[in-house]
Amino acid sequence: MSPVPAGNSVVTQSASAGWRALPPEYAIPDRAPSLQEAQEYCTRLAHSHYENFSVVTWFLPRHLHQHFYNVYAYCRISDDLGDEVGNAQQSLALLDAWEAELNATYLSLVEPVSNDVRQDVEKLHAEPCVRNRVGPRHPVFIALRETIREFDIPREPFADLLTAFRQDQTVSRYSTFDDVLGYCRYSANPVGRLVLYVCGYRDTERQQLSDYTCTALQLANFWQDVGVDYRKRRLYLPLEDLARYGASENDIADHRATPAFLEMLKFEVARAREWFDRGLPLAKMVDKHLALDIELFSRGGLEILNAIERQGYDVLARRPAISKPRKLWLVARAALGKVL
Numbered sequence: 001m002s003p004v005p006a007g008n009s010v011v012t013q014s015a016s017a018g019w020r021a022l023p024p025e026y027a028i029p030d031r032a033p034s035l036q037e038a039q040e041y042c043t044r045l046a047h048s049h050y051e052n053f054s055v056v057t058w059f060l061p062r063h064l065h066q067h068f069y070n071v072y073a074y075c076r077i078s079d080d081l082g083d084e085v086g087n088a089q090q091s092l093a094l095l096d097a098w099e100a101e102l103n104a105t106y107l108s109l110v111e112p113v114s115n116d117v118r119q120d121v122e123k124l125h126a127e128p129c130v131r132n133r134v135g136p137r138h139p140v141f142i143a144l145r146e147t148i149r150e151f152d153i154p155r156e157p158f159a160d161l162l163t164a165f166r167q168d169q170t171v172s173r174y175s176t177f178d179d180v181l182g183y184c185r186y187s188a189n190p191v192g193r194l195v196l197y198v199c200g201y202r203d204t205e206r207q208q209l210s211d212y213t214c215t216a217l218q219l220a221n222f223w224q225d226v227g228v229d230y231r232k233r234r235l236y237l238p239l240e241d242l243a244r245y246g247a248s249e250n251d252i253a254d255h256r257a258t259p260a261f262l263e264m265l266k267f268e269v270a271r272a273r274e275w276f277d278r279g280l281p282l283a284k285m286v287d288k289h290l291a292l293d294i295e296l297f298s299r300g301g302l303e304i305l306n307a308i309e310r311q312g313y314d315v316l317a318r319r320p321a322i323s324k325p326r327k328l329w330l331v332a333r334a335a336l337g338k339v340l
Contacts, residue, residue, distance in 0.1 A: 015097050018081070018090030026077055028101065028138045038142035039066055042073035060289055067150070067198050070143040075161060075191060077140060082165030083232075091169050099162050101136045105145050106155050108135040153197045157190035168234065177238045177271075180222075181215065188218035199290050206285055213279030213298055219272040220304040223265060226252060226315045237268065257314040265313040269305050276302055 019027045025041070033041070046069040060068065081094040136142060147153065164187035174180045192210035196202070222229070222236040229236060230252050242248060245264035252261070276298055283291040283298075300322065307320035 012093075014087075014090045014093035018085045018087065018094040021085045021087070021090070022080060022094075026080070028097065030137070032135065032137040032142055033139045035142060035146065038139035039070070041139035042066070042069040042143045045069075045073045045076060060293060064198060066143075067147040068195075070140070070147045071194050071198065073140045074144055074158065075194075078161050078165055082168050088169040092166060095162050095166055099159065101138050101141050102155070102158055102162075104134050104136045105141045105148065108145065109149060147198065151197050151200070153194065157193045157197075160186045160190040172234045173239060174236060175239050177241070180219075180236055180238055183236070184215040184218045185211075188214040195290075196286075199287065201286060206282060209279050209282035209285070211279075212275050213282060213294065213301075216272050216275035216279060217297065217301040219268070219275060220301040223268050223272065223308060224304050224315060224320050226265075227255065228319060237264070241268065252316060255316045257312075257316045261316070262313045265308070265315065269308055269313065272305055273302070 043066070078095075078098060081098055082091050085091045085094065136145070164183060167183060167186065171183075174183065189211040192214040193207050196206055196210055201207075226235075226237065230249075235249065235252070241264055245267070246260040247258065247264050250256075251258050279298070283294045286294065303322050304320065307322060308315060311318070311320055
């Protein structure tokens with residue numbers, strides 16, 4: 001998507017109002033920070049947000065930590081631009097501004113083509129390459145540019161995430177499970193592919209297995225957050241499944257976990273487990289450090305499903321969560337696997 005014209009006052013006002021709804025440090029500054037400042041920004045952001053598991057575990061090689069912080073910072077702010085503003089028009093304006101920064105990042109990595117292709121080869125090799133002067137200003141993109149450069153990451157997975165967050169502003173219901181999977185293709189799967197790129201894997205087979213795991217994680221989060229999402233006027237449970245089991249949106253709105261709703265969610269949990277199973281072979285096809293992280297996140301997702309089961313599939317009375325002792329047990333189990 002091309003950047004929004006600067007002269008569009010309505011869009012400019014929407015973006016300004018949107019930034020005010022978010023933490024001040026999220027806004028695009030007038031001046032680009034230094035690389036060190038940008039990296040410190042991404043590291044702080046990664047350490048300051050709650051996640052089921054740390055963005056970087058001690059299983060990952062240290063030289064990759066900063067790159068994971070950079071990727072995480074991009075994903076975190078992108079998600080917040082779509083989810084924490086509370087106004088669809090403002091979110092769309094912010095996502096356009098964010099994509100303009102993404103475009104500027106990739107443009108800044110392009111080496112301009114020589115105007116005179118007839119000049120001799122000696123002169124071409126003698127002159128240092130000059131990079132495009134177009135560049136981003138936000139610290140996330142200053143830091144992320146080094147990650148993109150080092151691992152030759154294509155633009156597509158970054159842009160796909162923005163597609164999902166835009167979709168959240170305009171689509172609030174999904175008729176079929178295939179429609180939900182279509183959303184996961186943009187909202188979850190790009191994250192796994194970015195992880196693979198940073199870890200040096202670019203092949204289609206590993207990407208497909210990663211897609212299975214990321215889709216499973218997204219489904220687990222959807223079923224965990226049915227009540228939370230509904231308060232945001234979103235419902236990711238397929239409407240065809242509500243109809244099949246005889247459940248209704250009114251039940252969800254009134255926090256009534258009827259027998260029909262519980263049976264439906266039991267089915268959805270079992271279906272998410274199947275997607276985790278499809279992705280299991282990936283752990284045997286990557287470096288042992290990454291394999292442990294994949295195992296940890298997969299077990300974390302499965303533990304969310306276990307938590308849903310433990311409270312009888314009633315996710316409307318309270319949100320299922322993984323307790324701190326349970327998290328520590330999962331990390332300890334993965335650590336034991338590394339030792340052995």
